Amino acid sequence: MINLFLSENIFVIHDHGVGGKERISFLQKLEAIIWSAITQSEARLWLCNTVSCIDSITPHEQCELFTDILKSSPRKHLIASQFLQILFDRSPQKAGPIIAKRSLMMRKFFKGNPKRILQWFGNFGGMGEAEHRKGAKAISQFSFVNRDICWEELEWKGKHGQSPAMVATKPHYFLDLDVLQTIENFLENVPDFWSSEELAESVKGGEILLIDSKFFIEQFIHLMYTKNSEDIWAVVNEFLLDVEFSFLCRHLLVLLGESDICLFLNSFGKFLASRKPYMENKCKKSYFRDSQSYWLEVLLATCACCPPLDSLLLTNAVINEGRQIMRLLNDGDHEAEKDGVEELLDTCGNLNPGHHLVLAKECLNMEKSEVVKWLGLEAWVVHYCLLKESDVCESWEALFSTNGIGFRKSRSYSLVDSDGLSSGSDGELGKVKRKKREKRRKKRRKNNFKDRSMEFGDFSELGDTESGIGSWLLSTDGYSCAWGKADLPEHLAKYCFSSWLKWVIFKWFSGSRVS
Incomplete structure (x- = not known):
């Protein structure tokens, strides 16, 4: 029977005739095998998902964390591009006013690009339609207000032009406007249009971003890093206060390099460390069943600086992605790794109190990140053994x-029930009916049963x-x-880990023995 080491405090050390260094050596070998089955990029994605689950950060702390990333050197153009794409997709109305204030940006956007011109300015309403839309509305309004200086720049497709009075009574006549030539004329001869209130009003909603977001991302990055425009950074900060932390982590952290991830986590740890009473209370009241990030929060809150990234990646993998690692080992491409785990466990991986308790004793004088890693690997061994037995x-x-x-x-x-009958059916009668049932109907009933059963939990x-x-x-x-049965090995392994970690957390907060 597998011992989960839940009943005896791991700080009550007994002499079982085994050495802690030997157990650490075993776990180091296991660590090497697991690393050979997973990739760094995969492990980093898993860690970013775990960071995204942290819910103890405030909006202002979140804003500071991601602003520091965007402003750090060297410039993070890739991350800035991804961030701006998110901003454009989720809050285009925040970016629209930035464009509206920059006539040069709009002239550059349309100059020499017929496709963009038609998409934005070719939306005149026909007969019976309520009004013109997008840039077409801006052209019509500006032309009427400033007809003395710009009406002659309007190009018409017919044999003769239209007068302001005629178009005012029949707005659908704008459908005869040669949009491409008219905008070319405005680009050359009507500079006031590009800084007009009419055009600004048409782009404030941000719909223009849909035409070519890549162009505007490049322009915004130029304004952020070359011009250091305050209004751009004000919009960035405003958006960072509103968007979900989990969403930002899943879409931005994965793009960071190793040093930048460590910088991010180190800054995160300082915020957590500043609320020590909150963290202590959190640790005392819960076995952390409801969070996959609790161990990382505790680690960052109690360490002076961010632990080594490789250690965090491995720890997170064995704690939160244990089932995924099992799938990888059972994959045909990782037969050597699976055989290595089997051989290692057969040789020195027995789960007995002696091994576990000396591991605890050995951990008392280690770095905190190492302690959590070894406990996580030990819990993964529990996961593996439970999967094979019971x-x-x-x-x-x-x-x-x-x-x-x-x-x-x-x-x-x-x-x-398991023989395909409803719970109140007569068994013998059911057997007779089953013999007569066609295979096709049996298969369909089985599939329907599975689908309906999942509605209950x-x-x-x-x-x-x-x-x-x-x-x-x-x-x-x-x-x-x-x-x-399918979920128990993973659940119990996580429960073991959280129980062991809870025992050592009190030592960390008290500052005794554990470094």
């Missing part, structure tokens, strides 16, 4: 009892008394969720 209900329930985990059998949530396994598969409500999460 195939039937009785073995899982024995595991719960041995390790002091309270459990209740979950009520069956399937609409039919997020369960990974269906209740099946014949095969010994069931689901349980566990005390590890306050009996709040039914856990099936």
Whole structure:
């Protein structure tokens, strides 16, 4: 039976005849195998997803963190481009006024580009339509107001032009306007149009960004870094205060280099460290069931500087992506790594109290990031071993009892039982009917049953008394969720890790022994 090391405080060290250095050596070998199965880019993506789950940061801290990234040297043009694309997509009305104030930018945007001209200025309303739209509205309004100086610049497709009086009574006559030639005339001869209130009003909503966002991204980057325009940075700050932290992390952090990620996390840690009472209270009240980022928050809050990135990447992988690592090892491309894990566990990976307790003793004098990494790897070993053992209900329930985990059998949530009958059917009659049922109908019923059963909860396994598969409500999460066999190894491994980490957190906050 697997020992999850939940009942004995890991700081109560006994002499079991095994050495902590040997256990660390075993975990180092395991670390090397896992690194050979995952890639750095994959691990960084996982870490960024974990950072995105942190919910203890304020909007102003978030704004400062990402502004520091955008303003850091060397210039982060790739990240700035991605950020501006997000801004344009989610809040175009914030960027529109920046464009409206810059006549040179608009002239450059349209000059020599017939496609852009037609997309923006070719939206005159026909007969019966309410009004002109976009740049067409700006052209018509400006031309009427300033007809003494610009009406002659309007080019018409017919044999003769249209008078202001005629077009005023029949606005649809603007459909006869030669838009391309007219805009070319305005670019050359009517500079006041490009700084006019009419044109500015048409672009303030930001719809013009849809025509060619790449052009405006380049212009905004020039204004941010070359001109250092205050109005641009004001919009950046305003947007950073409003957008979700998780969204920014998932879309921007993954683009950072190693040094910039460390700089970001180091700044993050300073914000967390400034609210030590909050962090202490958080650690005392929860086993962290509801968050995959708690360990990272605690680590950043208690370390003087950001831990080595490789250590964070590996730690996050084994804690939060244990199931994904299992899938990679079972992939045909990683047979060597899987065999290496099997051989390593067969040789020196037994889960006994002696190994675990000496590991705890060895960790007391290590760097905090190393402590969390070794505990995470030890929890991954638990995950791996649980996946290999405990195939039937009785073995899982024995595991719960041995390790002091309270459990209740979950009520069956399937609409039919394992033989395909509804729960109230007569067994013998059902057997006769099943023999007559066609294979096609059986397959369709099976698929419908699976689809309908998932409406009753997020369960990974269906209740099946014949095969010994069931689901349980566990005390590890306050009996709040039914856990099936497929989810139990990962859930219990995470629970073990959070329990072990909770024991050492008090040492960290008290500053005793752990560096």
